[in-house]
Amino acid sequence: MIDLQDVTLTFPDGTSRITAVDHASLHVGAGETVGIIGPSGSGKSSLLAVASTLIAPDSGTVTIDGVVATDLDLAGRAELRRTRVGLVFQQSNLLSSLTAVEQLTVTNELTTDRRRRSARAAARRRALQLLDEVGLAADADKRPAQLSGGQRQRVNVARALMSRPAVLVVDEPTSALDQERGAQIIDLLLRLTAEHGTATILVTHEPRFLPRLTTAHSMVDGRLSEQSDRPGAPGS
């Protein structure tokens, strides 16, 4: 699970500072998918950056799977990302020289026991299993240039699950896909969240996906508020 308590993040803006996240609190439990929607510049990406430990907030606490990330230094946060946080990028951000299966096993190379032959073999087995789960078992040895946009995004999702993360942070995964492929990716994320028991934060610009999520929040000017009037949501 992930818990953000009263998080504020500011950035320098000339001689003053601009508030990107303003006293935001958010709790996502295991197996839940929480959506965040908001206009461009509302602070969604900044919130994701804080939730994924890429940046430390000015104030407030971030707790991931029982570890207070805001107490950690840079190396400690990198370690936390390697072991407990899965990141699904907006662009698939695949490394051009690696095959699909290597995009996943590269995360194992970032851990301390990467040199163990057994650890490498286990990582490859898990990578192939995850590629199978996202429907790419037959494309494991293809490079990004040989995959379609939807397939690349599936590899992106599978890579995020490689380290058995407690938290999945997903940044507008459908922005570069057509409607049908976008819906397939959301289906995939919801299924994998349930199957892997991750706490998933999903930033999206498409309201049509919100009814399918556990809860949804809107973000405006850095302030986060729960959406109670999601069209199509149960009870709305």
Add this chain to the structure above:
Amino acid sequence: MFVAWRDLKAAKGRFALITAVVTLITVLVTFLGGLTGGLVEQNISALTSLDADRIVFSVTDGEPSTYADSAVTEDQASTWARRDGVTAVEPLGISTTRITAGGRQQTVALFGGGPAAGDAATRSGHVALTARTAAALDVQPGDRVHLGDRDLVVDATRGDSWYSHLAVAHVSLGDWQHLAARPGEPAPFASVLAVSARDADYAAADAAAGTSSQGLLTSLTALGSFTSEVGSLLLMVLMLFGISALVVGAFFAVWSIQRRPDVAVLKALGATDRMLTFDALGQAAALLVLGVGAGIAVTAGLGALAGTALPFVLSSVTTLLPGLVMTVLGLAGAGVATRSITHVDPLTALGSNR
């Protein structure tokens, strides 16, 4: 090295190009090193093979003389021989002369006496030639050759021995004194003294004898052609070392800039600066080892061919050592260039920045 190896395999053309450049520079450096070694060999091998700790020069107008104009006296040799700690003083005459035999002639550096000169240094009327000089004059041991106003018997032929790009011929000190004498002037005693000593006070000996002495290797600076020639060639080698570091550094600087998005993703996934720097330097090391290795192999081949026509020394000092220096400098250049990796912000992996 996980990503580095795969980058190397995926971008073969790009890495082959930089490897070829490293190979080319290595060939230039090592070939120039081999030529430098060859020229040095032809300049000083007769001096460096002297069995002496110290070379004593005469002093003219308060300035130490060079090998070309030094002229020590018998008194100075006696003064040095009497000093505590001095175990041997060998007068050595050095001059240039022409040897003729059967219509053929060769210009040689004539060494009279001195240590390690063999029997020819003590047997008047004999001369020891290098094998190359003997072949050029078409003479054998026992044949007669003509030097100045004397006929000398070829005593023996030896391996190469060079002084100032001339093959060395050894004669006794007495013969040298006779041959080096100028008309109307007294015969010189010797050019320099080759001194062997243990715990001797060289400064005090110089003061007592009115001479200037230097260690054997330091004394090579008193050979004008050596300092100017080696200085120029070494400067070229040093410049090539600098160019190699710059070229490798520039390549990895551009490569690091191109890799920034990938580095941001890897950092976002939890890679540390240490891991990424190790990966990048490992990549540079692989290229350098491959490029330098290929360059040394080419030089070894060229050197083996050129060795018969050019003064060329093929040894670990002229190949492996410059190769090692190039690798270290290249890595230093790559290290500076890939330092930008540590400044990549993983935040740029988020959003649509890529």
